[in-house]
Amino acid sequence: MKDRLFRIALGMLKSVEEAEDTLQDVMVKLWNKREQLSIYSSIEAFAVTITKNQCLDKLKSKKHKNQMDIQNMELDSGFLNPYKSLELSESMQVMMNAFQGLPEQQRMLVLLRDVEGFSFEEIAEQTGLQVNNIRVGLSRARKAARAAYLKVSNYEGV
Numbered sequence: 001m002k003d004r005l006f007r008i009a010l011g012m013l014k015s016v017e018e019a020e021d022t023l024q025d026v027m028v029k030l031w032n033k034r035e036q037l038s039i040y041s042s043i044e045a046f047a048v049t050i051t052k053n054q055c056l057d058k059l060k061s062k063k064h065k066n067q068m069d070i071q072n073m074e075l076d077s078g079f080l081n082p083y084k085s086l087e088l089s090e091s092m093q094v095m096m097n098a099f100q101g102l103p104e105q106q107r108m109l110v111l112l113r114d115v116e117g118f119s120f121e122e123i124a125e126q127t128g129l130q131v132n133n134i135r136v137g138l139s140r141a142r143k144a145a146r147a148a149y150l151k152v153s154n155y156e157g158v
Contacts, residue, residue, distance in 0.1 A: 001044055002027075004116060005051045011111045012055040022054045045125045048118075052108065052126065059104070091153075098148035106141035113138055 005026060009019035029050055030037070040046045099107065112118045112126065113134075120131045127134070 001047060004044075005047055008048060008051050008111065008116060009055055011115060012052070012108065013058060018058060022051065022058060025054055026051050042122075042125065045122060048112075048126045056104075094152045095145070095149055098145040098152070101148055102141050102144055106137055106144070109134060109137045110141050110145075 002023065006019055006023050009022040009026075010016065013019050013022065026047060030043075030047060037043050037046070099110070102110070108127070109123065112123045113120070118126070120134050123129070123134050124131050129137070
């Protein structure tokens with residue numbers, strides 16, 4: 001569960017150090033509530049909710065700007081020539097920028113559903129949103145990210 005919580009924190013905060021600090025805070029909170037954990041139907045969902053709330057608190061308190069340095073990401077280019085690698089890197093940068101342009105809630109929904117693989121019911125439990133609202137939010141997020149990606153991609157292709 002620790003790895004999943006770390007990936008959620010890293011996805012929201014975009015900083016390894018902040019994600020590690022947040023994860024440590026979450027673990028302390030879970031430890032302090034260890035006697036009451038039996039009342040929750042899913043401890044993992046509870047932990048994800050705490051993680052999400054901790055991240056949102058950090059983002060609000062520091063007016064954190066989500067920035068991803070794509071050059072720090074490692075691309076497995078073992079079978080790609082340098083041109084394909086550069087093209088993939090640029091395409092990835094455009095997609096990350098499109099993703100970063102989404103509202104916070106839509107980014108969180110995409111992260112939970114598409115990256116972490118949570119079911120709609122699990123996301124509903126963690127966020128307090130209804131399943132239909134989650135589906136609509138995901139649909140809008142994907143359409144907006146696709147439109148932003150295509151806008152940049154088509155512009156560069158001209």
